[in-house]
Amino acid sequence: MAGKHKTERPVLVGRATRILVLLGGILLAASLCNATTPSENAVPSIFDPRSTQAESIYHLSRFVLAITGLIFLVVFSLLAYVVIKFRNRTVDATSEPAQVYGSTQIELAWTVIPILIVVVLFLATARVIHAIQDAPKPAAAVEVTAIGHQFWWEFRYPALGIVTANELHIPVSDPAHPTPTFLKLLSADTDHSFWVPQLAGKTDLIPNKVNETWIDSHQTGVFLGQCAQYCGTQHAKMLLRVSVDSPEEFQTWAQAEKQPANQDDREIAGKRVFERTACVNCHAIGATNATGHFGPDLTHLMSRHTIAAGAAENTKENLRLWIQNPDAIKPGSLMPAMKLSDVDLDALVRYLETLQ
Amino acid sequence: MSSDAMAIQTAEVRGAQPWVQTLHEWVTTVDHKRLGILYVLLALIFLIIGGIEATIIRIQLMRPHNDFVSPQVFNRMFTMHGTTMIFFVIMPVMFGFANYLVPLMIGARDMAFPRLNAFSFWLTAFGACLLYFSLIGGSGLYGAGNAPDVGWWAYAPLTSRAFSPGHSSDYWTIALLVSGFGSVGAGINIIGTILCMRCPGMKLGRMPLLAWLNLVMAGLVLITITPLSAAQIMLLVDRYLGGHFFDTQAGGSAALWMHFFWIFGHPEVYILVIPAFAFVSEIIPVFSRKPIFGYPVMVGATVAIAFVSLSVWAHHMFSIGMSSYSNSFFVLTTMVIAVPTGIKIFNWLGTMWGGKIQFKIPMLFCIGFLFQFLIAGLTGIMQGAAPFDWQLTGSYFVVAHFHYVIVGGIVFALFAAFYYWFPKITGRMLNETLGKLHFWLFLIGFHLTFDTMHIPGMLGMPRRIYTYEPGRGWDTWNLIVTIGAFIQGVAILVFVANLVFSYFSGPKAGNDPWDAWTLEWSVSSPPPAYNFASIPTVASRRPLWDRKHPEDPDSRYE
Numbered sequence: 002m003a004g005k006h007k008t009e010r011p012v013l014v015g016r017a018t019r020i021l022v023l024l025g026g027i028l029l030a031a032s033l034c035n036a037t038t039p040s041e042n043a044v045p046s047i048f049d050p051r052s053t054q055a056e057s058i059y060h061l062s063r064f065v066l067a068i069t070g071l072i073f074l075v076v077f078s079l080l081a082y083v084v085i086k087f088r089n090r091t092v093d094a095t096s097e098p099a100q101v102y103g104s105t106q107i108e109l110a111w112t113v114i115p116i117l118i119v120v121v122l123f124l125a126t127a128r129v130i131h132a133i134q135d136a137p138k139p140a141a142a143v144e145v146t147a148i149g150h151q152f153w154w155e156f157r158y159p160a161l162g163i164v165t166a167n168e169l170h171i172p173v174s175d176p177a178h179p180t181p182t183f184l185k186l187l188s189a190d191t192d193h194s195f196w197v198p199q200l201a202g203k204t205d206l207i208p209n210k211v212n213e214t215w216i217d218s219h220q221t222g223v224f225l226g227q228c229a230q231y232c233g234t235q236h237a238k239m240l241l242r243v244s245v246d247s248p249e250e251f252q253t254w255a256q257a258e259k260q261p262a263n264q265d266d267r268e269i270a271g272k273r274v275f276e277r278t279a280c281v282n283c284h285a286i287g288a289t290n291a292t293g294h295f296g297p298d299l300t301h302l303m304s305r306h307t308i309a310a311g312a313a314e315n316t317k318e319n320l321r322l323w324i325q326n327p328d329a330i331k332p333g334s335l336m337p338a339m340k341l342s343d344v345d346l347d348a349l350v351r352y353l354e355t356l357q
Numbered sequence: 358m359s360s361d362a363m364a365i366q367t368a369e370v371r372g373a374q375p376w377v378q379t380l381h382e383w384v385t386t387v388d389h390k391r392l393g394i395l396y397v398l399l400a401l402i403f404l405i406i407g408g409i410e411a412t413i414i415r416i417q418l419m420r421p422h423n424d425f426v427s428p429q430v431f432n433r434m435f436t437m438h439g440t441t442m443i444f445f446v447i448m449p450v451m452f453g454f455a456n457y458l459v460p461l462m463i464g465a466r467d468m469a470f471p472r473l474n475a476f477s478f479w480l481t482a483f484g485a486c487l488l489y490f491s492l493i494g495g496s497g498l499y500g501a502g503n504a505p506d507v508g509w510w511a512y513a514p515l516t517s518r519a520f521s522p523g524h525s526s527d528y529w530t531i532a533l534l535v536s537g538f539g540s541v542g543a544g545i546n547i548i549g550t551i552l553c554m555r556c557p558g559m560k561l562g563r564m565p566l567l568a569w570l571n572l573v574m575a576g577l578v579l580i581t582i583t584p585l586s587a588a589q590i591m592l593l594v595d596r597y598l599g600g601h602f603f604d605t606q607a608g609g610s611a612a613l614w615m616h617f618f619w620i621f622g623h624p625e626v627y628i629l630v631i632p633a634f635a636f637v638s639e640i641i642p643v644f645s646r647k648p649i650f651g652y653p654v655m656v657g658a659t660v661a662i663a664f665v666s667l668s669v670w671a672h673h674m675f676s677i678g679m680s681s682y683s684n685s686f687f688v689l690t691t692m693v694i695a696v697p698t699g700i701k702i703f704n705w706l707g708t709m710w711g712g713k714i715q716f717k718i719p720m721l722f723c724i725g726f727l728f729q730f731l732i733a734g735l736t737g738i739m740q741g742a743a744p745f746d747w748q749l750t751g752s753y754f755v756v757a758h759f760h761y762v763i764v765g766g767i768v769f770a771l772f773a774a775f776y777y778w779f780p781k782i783t784g785r786m787l788n789e790t791l792g793k794l795h796f797w798l799f800l801i802g803f804h805l806t807f808d809t810m811h812i813p814g815m816l817g818m819p820r821r822i823y824t825y826e827p828g829r830g831w832d833t834w835n836l837i838v839t840i841g842a843f844i845q846g847v848a849i850l851v852f853v854a855n856l857v858f859s860y861f862s863g864p865k866a867g868n869d870p871w872d873a874w875t876l877e878w879s880v881s882s883p884p885p886a887y888n889f890a891s892i893p894t895v896a897s898r899r900p901l902w903d904r905k906h907p908e909d910p911d912s913r914y915e
Contacts, residue, residue: 061742102652210678
């Protein structure tokens with residue numbers, strides 16, 4: 002039986018080590034969550050909120066984390082105590098401990114206390130649900146219709162007459178005169194989900210269903226998100242950028258977007274290529290005969306930083322590659338390989354580059 | 358010829374019988390013990406297959422912009438991994454243990470419907486084969502096959518013909534339909550057995566908790582597999598008969614499929630976890646040397662969990678744009694379920710309190726279960742708070758959470774069950790050293806993988822993406838997750854090696870190696886055909902305690 006006692010030691014030591022490693026990991030995680038680069042918002046952490054909605058979720062999450070953390074500490078301490086205190090240390094293996102069958106009082110206590118905790122958590126949660134879902138829409142709100150496509154985002158500003166893709170521009174909201182952006186969420190094909198962790202929790206885009214979410218950000222910057230509901234082969238590269246602009250920047254951007262496409266005929270050869278190939282079936286360019294709407298509107302293609310829903314930077318080389326062999330950037334995307342001659346391809350890319 | 362001589366001759370004949378005959382015996386068997394073993398073997402085979410799929414997923418996500426597999430292959434891998442692990446690993450293994458143990462523990466000679474039992478098993482096995490036949494026939498046999506790639510929830514309209522041409526989704530649908538009928542058969546059988554086949558003296562209130570919990574599980578199977586099967590049939594009607602239930606392009610509803618799927622899907626979690634509770638409720642008392650604390654409350658809490666679990670399904674759908682009132686309702690029901698679950702954890706702790714805890718391998722796994730199930734429950738509460746869930750759902754946090762439930766909870770309890778009942782099933786003990794190695798490797802691997810996996814989710818990483826951009830703070834965490842997955846893989850290999858090695862050369866177990874109290878330990882290991890030469894009579898919840906302690910039997914206190 003002495004030998005038995007010895008074998009228990011490593012078990013306990015191992016447990017302690019594991020707990021230390023775990024705690025270390027949690028601390029490391031906590032430190033990393035706060036270590037976001039302020040300018041770029043490269044890490045889209047839910048604990049680094051930059052909008053009214055994301056902040057109220059963040060506050061609720063801190064409350065829930067505090068309560069669950071407390072429960073964890075209490076129950077884990079109990080477990081650790083029981084395992085250490087009541088491990089078998091007796092030399093006499095044949096004797097059994099006192100046989101206890103239960104205790105109504107104790108069981109009642111550990112039923113009632115959790116019920117109280119549940120009531121508190123429910124009330125706190127219901128308040129935030131109401132505040133976010135039933136938020137009134139001020140008159141100054143910007144309205145945007147977001148349409149999910151396999152595998153890109155279409156953004157329409159009905160009041161401004163703007164159609165763009167993948168990079169959403171919204172004005173920063175002054176708490177004194179809030180100008181939140183209200184998004185109507187639709188889908189053209191499968192289910193998608195709009196998620197920009199620092200600005201808004203997920204709301205799905207479901208065909209035949211109209212959903213809504215809103216963003217009220219008090220800080221300018223570019224925030225990253227992506228589709229969060231599996232929507233098909235290229236779900237992974239359905240990325241999303243939200244640019245929160247100062248009111249002046251937003252005005253300038255909106256003015257530029259409202260203009261028809263560049264009409265000068267410097268790159269007439271490339272324009273011809275665009276107009277006589279299948280490009281026009283899917284893409285629209287304002288004030289031309291290209292009116293397709295299966296793919297993104299290209300009227301102001303060069304005002305966007307990325308192509309292929311954020312899968313690549315908007316550079317000459319990437320445009321070339323994307324047109325000639327989309328699978329090299331985004332295998333399984335619905336953009337077909339155009340198989341143009343080098344001359345046509347160069348002309349087309351030069352034309353696209355005039356679409357400021 | 359004397360009967361002894363005949364027995365010897367039979368034994369010789371059996372020893373020399375061709376393998377075809379052995380195979381024939383196993384394929385045509387209606388014996389509950391053999392069918393139980395078949396279920397478990399089926400599950401073990403698919404555990405290895407599902408594990409390989411998980412490994413492919415983890416290698417691909419090891420670093421950003423990795424190109425180990427194509428997006429198409431990756432999407433098939435996570436669909437097959439999820440479907441396989443839920444329907445063809447955990448469910449069969451639970452039915453297997455229920456099949457093997459329930460008749461032994463309630464003093465019965467077989468299940469109530471032995472032929473239905475065999476039919477149910479073969480339907481499940483056939484469903485599993487159909488799912489994997491998609492690898493050959495998924496494109497309709499004219500090209501290379503492909504496996505389903507619609508995710509294990511197969512959300513509409515991704516499953517419509519427009520977005521899922523070929524037959525891969527059909528194989529998924531029909532595989533679940535067929536194995537679903539198998540599950541319903543198994544459920545009916547478990548209920549019939551428990552209600553009608555108990556030995557004299559075994560009132561419902563004297564049944565071992567394992568029987569009670571499997572009764573509740575079987576009831577849930579009957580209630581929840583039905584809507585799943587209905588939805589599968591509706592999907593087939595959509596795909597082949599021009600129906601428009603889920604076909605959004607013709608006015609169907611994508612949300613309808615979600616409701617159908619999750620009214621099955623959430624109780625399904627409890628179908629998987631209640632048998633795990635059952636194992637823990639049998640094993641903890643034996644290695645604490647005390648009866649279960651608060652037996653009636655444990656039964657009541659289980660029934661309460663099952664009941665409430667039928668009203669929580671839409672917490673999987675907080676982001677689909679339900680009204681604030683619907684969302685609040687499902688927040689409440691979701692949080693309420695924490696109460697009976699909490700009661701269970703406290704009662705297990707109450708059982709250990711004041712006991713003499715023996716750290717045998719089954720008990721080690723049970724303690725791991727308690728620790729991990731606690732954390733899984735708490736991250737569940739976080740996701741129950743709908744606004745918090747708008748950030749967490751669809752991210753790697755959810756993936757970490759449900760693996761915490763399924764691996765940290767259910768699989769740990771399963772390993773406990775393997776180490777605990779293997780001696781009864783085979784007559785030989787599992788190797789203790791390999792067992793410890795298995796436990797520690799798996800524990801370390803599990804925590805490396807699934808503790809870490811919460812973090813990229815909180816940093817904005819969605820699930821089901823085959824690759825990700827560098828520089829978002831996800832890279833290191835994903836690498837650690839992958840390393841942990843490999844450690845778990847090694848641990849599983851150690852476990853399988855232990856099963857094989859101990860089956861052939863483990864020490865003999867004897868009838869009752871753990872000094873336990875339920876009826877299965879009163880018969881030989883492995884138990885004889887038809888279990889009990891004479892049907893036992895019981896007077897308490899621990900019949901073997903009464904036999905071992907005639908001076909102080911339990912029957913005096915119940």
